[in-house]
Amino acid sequence: MESNQSWVTEFILVGFHLSAKMEKLLFWIFSLFYIFSLLANGMILGLICLDLRLHTPMYFFLSHLAIIDMSYASNNVPKMMANLANKNRTISFVPCILQTFLYLGFAATECLILMVMSYDRFVAICHPLQYTVIMNWRACRVLATTSWACGFILALAHAVLLLRLPFCGPWEVNHLFCEILSVLKLACVDTWINQVVLLAASIFVLVGPLCLMLVSYIRILCAVLKIQSKEGRRKAFSICSSHLCVVGLFFGIAMLVYMVPDSNQREEEEKILSLFHSLFNPFLNPLIYSLRNAQVKGALYRALQKRSM
Secondary structure (H helix, E strand, O other): OHHHEEOOOEEEEOOOOOOHHHHHHHHHHHHHHHHHHHHHHHHHHHHHHHOHHHOOHHHHHHHHHHHHHHHHHHHHHHHHHHHHHOOOOEEEHHHHHHHHHHHHHHHHHHHHHHHHHHHHHHHHHHOHHHHHHHOOHHHHHHHHHHHHHHHHHHHHHHHHHHHOOOEEOOOEEOOOOOOHHHHHOOEOOOOHHHHHHHHHHHHHHHHHHHHHHHHHHHHHHHHHHOOOOHHHHHHHHHHHHHHHHHHHHHHHHHHHHHOOOOOHHHHHHHHHHHHHHHHHHHHHHHHHHHHOOHHHHHHHHHHHHHHHO
16 A cells, blocks of 8 residues: 555646636636626725725624635636646645645635624624624624634644645546545545544534524514614615625535535536635625625715715
8 A cells, every 4th residue: 555655746636627618718707707806805895994984893894704705716716717728737735735725714714704794783783782882893803813713723724634644646636726625535544534623614614603693693683673664674684685695605505515425426516616615706795795785885986986086
């Protein structure tokens, strides 16, 4: 068995099995989505920084979500586009492990930030008189810092466990990027420890936060239905429905990828689902939050007015 093991220097990213014309088309589609997601998330981040009316806890956490989405896309999409543009689909060992680490870190952090955002909405709607006391700036900074720290500590644990594994050839990662489940399949030894830690982490950042969010939104729904004014109910539903759209898409796909038993038949489906997280989710989040949010649209209008003056 030892003769079949060696120190791996690079992996080959298999990607999709497509014709050259289709790969060229996908390259331009991915480019447009990637550029738009950077511009849209950058716009939201800029508006939140520049407009004093958006200096509230909700938009503070939304700015963190925008940073995560830009980083998340930039970690995977440029390499995917490079693979579509040329036939050399290799990636060195260290960049591959780094890509896996960052992918898991940003994904876990986004889960926790989304949970914190739901808690912020719960306090704002169910305890409006205590909102400024509970969600003070110190509490917001602690919640954001804890989310980032927990997300990247979990990712570091996965990366360390991955580094201890020997890998067997051919070193072909059947994915669009160095996704942890696809990399683990190339190991020469039993990866049960990695699988157990991955499952435990999935429960911690997916199942736990999702259950807490469901409880929060059930209580929010009860509180919203008690609001007397139609305008008040409409505003509360608008803000919460935007958040629920993002939560449903992100958590639903993550649970399909990491908590449903794996099989060879699901490999192509998992590529498409992971593509959603890396490309479409960063593209959709700013659309959901800006098109359905009067305050963001108002801030954009004010910013454009200042430029025209």
